[in-house]
Amino acid sequence: MMRLDMRHWEMLHQVCQCGTLRQAAQVMGISQSALSHRLAEAERRLGGAVFERQGRVLKLTPAGEVLVQQMQQVLPVLQRAEQDFIQRQQNDGVTLRIGVAAYNCYHWLADFMAVLRQQAPGIEIELIAAATHRPLQSLLESEVDMVLAPGHMTTPGVEAIALFEDCLELIVPVNHPLASRDRIQPQDLQTENYLTYSRTTLPGFEYERFIRPAGVVPGRLSVVEMTDAIVELIAAGFGVSILSRWAVSEALSRGKVVAVTPGSGLSLQWSALVRRNEKSSSEVRQLAGMLQTWFQAGSHTG
Numbered sequence: 001m002m003r004l005d006m007r008h009w010e011m012l013h014q015v016c017q018c019g020t021l022r023q024a025a026q027v028m029g030i031s032q033s034a035l036s037h038r039l040a041e042a043e044r045r046l047g048g049a050v051f052e053r054q055g056r057v058l059k060l061t062p063a064g065e066v067l068v069q070q071m072q073q074v075l076p077v078l079q080r081a082e083q084d085f086i087q088r089q090q091n092d093g094v095t096l097r098i099g100v101a102a103y104n105c106y107h108w109l110a111d112f113m114a115v116l117r118q119q120a121p122g123i124e125i126e127l128i129a130a131a132t133h134r135p136l137q138s139l140l141e142s143e144v145d146m147v148l149a150p151g152h153m154t155t156p157g158v159e160a161i162a163l164f165e166d167c168l169e170l171i172v173p174v175n176h177p178l179a180s181r182d183r184i185q186p187q188d189l190q191t192e193n194y195l196t197y198s199r200t201t202l203p204g205f206e207y208e209r210f211i212r213p214a215g216v217v218p219g220r221l222s223v224v225e226m227t228d229a230i231v232e233l234i235a236a237g238f239g240v241s242i243l244s245r246w247a248v249s250e251a252l253s254r255g256k257v258v259a260v261t262p263g264s265g266l267s268l269q270w271s272a273l274v275r276r277n278e279k280s281s282s283e284v285r286q287l288a289g290m291l292q293t294w295f296q297a298g299s300h301t302g
Contacts, residue, residue, distance in 0.1 A: 093122030099131020186214035
């Protein structure tokens, strides 16, 4: 039997979000005194302190940290269950939230949604931008139901369903000296302004597989967190970057930029990431299967 009621869990969530009892009470629409009593009741039922005071700010105790980490995984699941139930009661079908990791590319979406409406009219898609920069965390915390991800973004509790094979290519302006080359070597980047969307190196991508093994440092490194902005800057002559060919296929087809193969080629697998505990009969699994079939048909993989 659980010692805490849902009102206690909601209170803990708001206090963690707000940092002070006063702000949490305002968000919850109750008095600060009532919230203090609720917190004291929760700690009494648990048999220990969840927070310790540092001035007006509440800081989690070590035991409280563990409690809240588990809570943050469970509460979004319960909230989503409520939403799904209400949608089904209203015969509105189900809305699945998806994101695209690393790249903000949605040139494929409209064509797929047309197929989705024909084959599974009860499933709607909602795009969640936050998953681009924090895909695994967004999935595990149930902020999204699925993430389309390049490379090997795996972690316990997450399953990767293969969608299609892609490749990483050097993207350069059309009038760039490297644009006429069939292939480039790492040394060709030593004088370039290299544009990247991530401040950290990602396993399985160009830095780990192509740049670092050669001991090369690009002439200059600029971080631009939106990949469509990187493409625009490249087209205007402000730098180069190694990116997913599929992700920038629209710009390539319009002739805005040119792609050149790095070394002997860098393959890239795209997958649909779902939570491993998703039931085989769930709409999430159904959507993943439809995406796999659609992408592997080959007309939307660049």
